Amino acid sequence: MSHDPAIRTGEHFLNGDEACAEGALACGCRFFAGYPITPATEIAETMSRRLPEVGGVYIQMEDELASMNAILGASSAGVKAMTSTSGPGFSLMMENIGLGIMMEIPCVVVNIQRGGPSTGLPTMVGQQDMMQARWGSHGDYEMIALCPWSPQEMFDFAIRAFNLSEKYRIPVLIMADEVVGHMTEKVVIPPKEEIIRLYRKKPQVPSNEYIMYETNGSLVPPMANAGDGYKVITTGLTHNEQGYPDMTAEAHEKLITRLCNKILLNKADIVEVEERELSDAEVVVVAYGSPARSAVLAIKKAREQGIKAGLLRLRTVWPFPEAEILKLAKQAKTIIVPEINKGQIVREIERCAKGNCEVILISKLALIHTPDEILEVIKNRRL
């Protein structure tokens, strides 16, 4: 086994932010554009220390607009690139995230969610940016957002996020929360050989035949990096296959539909959920991120009291696991949704349940739910 300083194979005791940085490095990320913000700063700090050790580049930007732009630029040049932030910085990134979607540039953005809006609660947990992750930039698009619940998943999902972004040519969001970011746990980093590391599909035609956004029946065009010898022309304006601006209704319809479809028609590959005790469940907790950890104990206690309880954990939140929720809604009498917000993903669940079962939100702000708070709602449900 060859030694690669970017992959610290073995068992570690890391917090989620550090694990996320290690996952990115293990997947080949060699550029990070950083800007300090609580509670995501440790990702930037880890990358600033680790990237020079592995021949990568860390640069400190002047704000989050710059961070987001810099990773789009670095990725266009062919380097796997990442940035991290929290609420206020995430808001500043929105326009440039849209640019990345429109130009189809792979990159990874990590949001360690804290309480908002505005400065809110910098040091306390939130899941209040979940809809912003979906709709924060203007226009129509589909998004990929992963929700880790542990430092181990911060590592694993960093790899998965890069692979999905390279495969589908889209900025991928890791929507973690402060508890997961700052929690310290065992993280196992596998040997290099066991880590899947995808890289964007490159054009196979001679440079004079290259058409920037030609898909040839697939939904994701091959990507030439700047400097590969291909003519790379791209813009945030609505463009045709050549990459040239084409401000017509037809071009817009065609482009936006493909950008949406490349995600929607690949949901089977992108969407991941974890099921626990669902086979006979009558009451199901649907959760993501840190509240899902409390839900594990809540359903165990409920089972001990003779209640048929289960858990569906959303590892992918965007695109939304619509089919999984509808199936569950037809089986269960009640779905309970603990969220650290005033009710965001619960709306999606209500939409997908199509009235087949009762849907109850447990809203909590700034703190994670205790298992007993979830258990209480499981026990007191009406149906």
Add this chain to the structure above:
Amino acid sequence: MTNLVDIPKVNAKNMTEKEFFYGHKACAGCGGSVAVRLALKVLGERTYTALPAGCMSAVGFIYPQMAFNTNAVITTFPGSASMASGIAAGAKALGQKDVKTVVFAGDGGTADIGFQALSGMIDRNDDVLYICYDNEAYMNTGIQKSGLTPYGTKTTTTPAGKNIPGTVTHKKNLFEIIAAHDIAYAATASIGYPQDYLNKVNKAKHIKGATFIHVYASCPTGWGTPTETSIEIAKDAVDCGLIFLAEFEDGEYKLNRNPKEFAPVKDYLKKQGRFKHMTDEDMDVVIENRDRKWSRMRKQWL
């Protein structure tokens, strides 16, 4: 413009005993809080204060220890200068004549994320005094490099080790960037020379339109210095020539202190944990850069 000759000098005798910034939760020896406290003593209670996210907003707004005795607002990180522009315009629309709008922002909030807003504020000549308290890194989030972090500094995002020697860029020349806007009044200052700082704030107070003061403010937590040496070290920085005291007024630069000899730079650097790792060669880079800057300033400004 106000005739500056008529402005009385501020001194211990004529300065108010009232406090407008007290009871805050800043670290012991915080230079930024000294800069805010002194400025507000000159500006007085008819002051609208705007601060971005940063140390002073973090330590000044912890209920029940609400440290500002003036009106004060925490803006977004990039937005203080624009918010202040709006406040000043609002005051003007209401016909308020005895008020002053002031921004207190750190080095990151000024030279990095808040720079665009500041530039616009000066361009429009909005009636705002913008004070940048410069502790040479993002201290509130735990010591990360900013555009005003000097060469060689170890921060948590410019770690010093065998691959990089800490911060590899020099401090932005913020004062001259601001002056290049043809601003009515700009000055540099240090909390190590409080009298000079107070009089610069007083001058800015009496000028209608955009004014700017860049005040050097020590940070024991981020610099690795004893808390009781904060004022001394802010004076040392000036005495060794790494920080200069100057003004820009009526389109002219003025050096307020032009010492024949500088105190040793290496003594200043060696006192601080953030520079501990620096080799003699690294320190020579700092000295060369200082000398280049001073020779240009002396040639052009004197």
